[in-house]
Amino acid sequence: MKHLLLLLIAPACLCAADPVELKLWPDGAPGQMLPHSKATEDFISTKAGKSTITDIHDPSITVYRPEQPNGTSVIVAPGGGYVFLSAVHEGTQVCEWLNSIGVTGILLKYRTPTRDEAAPHEKPVADAARAIAHVREHAKEWNLDPKRVGLLGFSAGGSLLAHLACDRATKTELPDFGIMIYGGGFVDFKDPTKLKEGFTVPKDAPPMFLACAHDDGQNPIAATVLYLEYKKLGIPCELHLFAKGGHGFGMRDNKQPINAWPKRCAEWMEAMRFSLSEQQFDREIEQAERKLESKMVQMNLLVSEMKEKELNEIAVQIQDARRLGQMAAVARLQKRKAELTGNVQQQMKDDAPMRLEINEELSRLKKEKLVLEARRQMFLDRQSAPKQP
Numbered sequence: 001m002k003h004l005l006l007l008l009i010a011p012a013c014l015c016a017a018d019p020v021e022l023k024l025w026p027d028g029a030p031g032q033m034l035p036h037s038k039a040t041e042d043f044i045s046t047k048a049g050k051s052t053i054t055d056i057h058d059p060s061i062t063v064y065r066p067e068q069p070n071g072t073s074v075i076v077a078p079g080g081g082y083v084f085l086s087a088v089h090e091g092t093q094v095c096e097w098l099n100s101i102g103v104t105g106i107l108l109k110y111r112t113p114t115r116d117e118a119a120p121h122e123k124p125v126a127d128a129a130r131a132i133a134h135v136r137e138h139a140k141e142w143n144l145d146p147k148r149v150g151l152l153g154f155s156a157g158g159s160l161l162a163h164l165a166c167d168r169a170t171k172t173e174l175p176d177f178g179i180m181i182y183g184g185g186f187v188d189f190k191d192p193t194k195l196k197e198g199f200t201v202p203k204d205a206p207p208m209f210l211a212c213a214h215d216d217g218q219n220p221i222a223a224t225v226l227y228l229e230y231k232k233l234g235i236p237c238e239l240h241l242f243a244k245g246g247h248g249f250g251m252r253d254n255k256q257p258i259n260a261w262p263k264r265c266a267e268w269m270e271a272m273r274f275s276l277s278e279q280q281f282d283r284e285i286e287q288a289e290r291k292l293e294s295k296m297v298q299m300n301l302l303v304s305e306m307k308e309k310e311l312n313e314i315a316v317q318i319q320d321a322r323r324l325g326q327m328a329a330v331a332r333l334q335k336r337k338a339e340l341t342g343n344v345q346q347q348m349k350d351d352a353p354m355r356l357e358i359n360e361e362l363s364r365l366k367k368e369k370l371v372l373e374a375r376r377q378m379f380l381d382r383q384s385a386p387k388q389p
């Protein structure tokens with residue numbers, strides 16, 4: 001009953017100015033949390049700051065909606081060594097940046113600390129999978145596309161992403177794409193140029209964006225190893241290694257090259273069509289129109305590439321002859337041009353297969369343009385939908 005009440009109330013509250021927190025496991029998260037070890041206590045006392053949170057036993061998601069959502073959502077998993085969460089510069093500020101590009105940001109507060117467990121990523125991965133499933137279940141209510149749900153992880157959150165996307169012992173809910181910022185923990189400790197034993201990249205791993213600083217210990221090696229595995233399998237992946245930036249910068253502007261990662265990431269999401277904009281649709285429609293116009297010109301002129309080149313050469317010769325006052329040459333060249341055009345037109349007219357091929361290409365290009373226009377309208381309809389689904 002508690003779960004049902006939550007689902008009935010929460011969606012009506014989602015709006016751009018009012019982030020809403022929803023429990024992932026209303027009836028209690030599965031499994032038992034271990035008590036803190038001394039090492040974990042020491043880690044918390046020396047590493048945790050004012051903006052970090054720890055001892056999360058009841059994981060949740062907080063939904064941040066942009067003013068004009070483009071249908072894409074990204075679940076944000078902060079870092080913190082599986083002991084705490086850096087919930088501001090790797091959390092709320094990231095959601096605000098996502099909102100600025102039309103993406104719905106969803107902050108994941110996964111269980112901590114799990115550092116003392118044999119597989120510290122296990123419970124956080126279960127929480128992330130639950131979050132992805134929850135977003136897809138309510139995609140229609142929240143004006144989201146269930147096929148454009150991403151997961152962005154920093155540090156331990158990046159490790160979480162790697163294990164969810166790749167190291168899967170059982171079937172689980174996968175993101176449609178992943179964004180890993182200075183993640184690690186999946187390469188061999190003794191030989192970081194290799195994946196750790198038991199960790200493999202499957203053929204159905206989601207497309208990935210990887211960013212890391214060169215001066216961040218073994219993490220740039222881990223990112224490179226993961227990229228190469230993706231490359232072997234032909235899975236879309238983009239890797240950025242910046243000269244300087246260190247670790248843990250998140251959304252902080254520390255005046256280092258790594259601060260360009262959000263811009264590169266936004267460009268990647270748009271190029272991969274995970275993040276959409278009205279301008280992007282306009283550009284693609286314009287490209288489709290140019291292709292269609294070019295094919296129609298070819299159909300109307302009925303000239304092959306070779307003959308078209310010859311016609312252009314004759315046109316240049318006619319201009320030269322006119323400039324020199326050689327009118328007899330002009331008349332001769334114009335006659336040759338007319339004969340050539342007539343011959344090519346007749347050849348194309350008689351060539352039914354070629355005419356059929358051009359007509360089929362024209363039909364395909366027209367359909368492509370219509371589909372783009374329809375998708376653009378759907379995108380605009382989603383943006384103008386009521387903010388309270």
